[in-house]
Amino acid sequence: MRTALVIGTGLIGTSAALALSGRGVTVHLRDEDASRARTAAALGAGTDREPAGPVDLCVVAVPPAHVARTLAEAQAAGLARGYLDVASVKGGPRRELEGAGCELASYIGTHPMAGSERSGPLAGAADLFEGRPWVLSPTPATETGVLNLALELVALCGAVPVVMDADAHDRAVALVSHTPQLVSSMVAARLEEADETAVRLCGQGIRDVTRIAASDPAMWIDILAANPGPVADVLAELATDLDETVRALRSLQAADEDKRRAGAAGIEAVLRRGNAGRERVPGKHGAAPAPYEPVTVLISDTPGELARIFADAGAAGVNIEDVRIEHATGQQAGRITLAVLPQSAPVLAAALRERGWALRQ
Structure with missing residues (x-):
């Protein structure tokens, strides 16, 4: 890969451009807000001048709802020999491309599993993807050369490629990314009208749980609107757990000793399930969790x-x-x-x- 065009200079687009530029790739930057492209260029992510001809790879880094339209326009203009997007949802954009009759041989859907509660080009970092999984979801029509371009991009960004079906990816990120964002926001919302004395007691636990609640709402509306079904499914399961936990806590208030024991058993069960789930979260460098x-x-x-x-x-x-x-x-x-x-x-x-x-x- 010698040349690339990055369309969309937010956190992900700018970070990818910084990584590519730092490794000798000539990167062209485009954004519907020209000032964002100029900012990214000033940071060393590339140039905001249009390429003279087709580039090797076009990276579409726009919200999920705009991926299909942006890709269709880029393909119609013949901007590159390979195209990929980095949206956090894969199934919807792929089906929109298919429905629009777009040429899928030169396209592959991807999603780097990295981010920040900050957004915009100033939040970009060349090392954002270092050691992070980068999902690749090729279509049955994706050419080998385009897959190789995507793999080269992942390597240049220091990430780890993971091949997944698009819909399986969307169910996975609903569980490990999208639902945690909503839960974090809902917990943080409890603090909005809380007594100041209570807020002053905030410790590391509440800081850990609510860190990502500082994320940009507009960005998350775009993401959740593209993956509502799988997220709702996970939240429904969580709601069942919440209802059972509330009942267990109410039982702990009862005068009857048997009810109190049942309530304690219910609380212990959810805590132990949490222990078991937490142990499955990958540890250092993606290895199995180690006891520290x-x-x-x-x-x-x-x-x-x-x-x-x-x-x-x-x-x-x-x-x-x-x-x-x-x-x-x-x-x-x-x-x-x-x-x-x-x-x-x-x-x-x-x-x-x-x-x-x-x-x-």
Whole structure:
């Protein structure tokens, strides 16, 4: 691949363009809002000038509802020898293309499983896709050369290709992406009218659950409108669990001991199912989840403290597998939890104590 045209310079389009440009591909940028294309170009994502002739690959990075029209126009204009989209829904756009009589041999649907609660070209990053799955959903008509172009794009972006049927993809993202967005937003909505005293008690748990609730509503309306059925199916199953959990909690309030025991059993069941589901989430580098031991340290919110604790861990020969910071309310301090392999935890704890760090259980 020597040349590419990216249509749509939001987060995903700009990030792909930055990755391609950084690896020597000549990237042309187009957006219905010309100022966004100019911004992406100024960031080093490519040029907002139109290509002189057909490019090797046209990347359509527009909302799902506009994918079919944009692709049809690009194909009619002969902009490239291969076309793909990066929309988060695959089945609908493919059927729209088929219905419009578009030429499918030069097309492949794709979806990089990466993103952010931020949007627009300024949120773009060349390393956004590093190590992330990138779904490829070829049609029966997709030519091998076009599939190879898509695989090259994925490789240049540092992602991991995953081939999936379009409808299977849509059911999967309904479960692992679209429903979590709605649930996060619904939990965060409980805070809108909450008493200020309650809000001040917010800790890391509520921050984790509501992080993606900061996402752009307009973007998510486009996504959910393209995948409503599978998302509604998952929410219906979740609603059943919620109803059962509410009944179990009400039973815990009952005077009858048998009802209280039944309520406790119901709560335990949903918590244990949650444990089992969480254990299936891939771990580091996509491998099976590994058991880590937490080492929690009191840390002040001053320049250089994070660098110092990481340097001390490195000096002890311990690799930090994961990290979490929880800020104290009303104080310039907090706790940092370093996740390490179980055999490394006592080594790290002893080394940090020796260097004057205050550890917490």
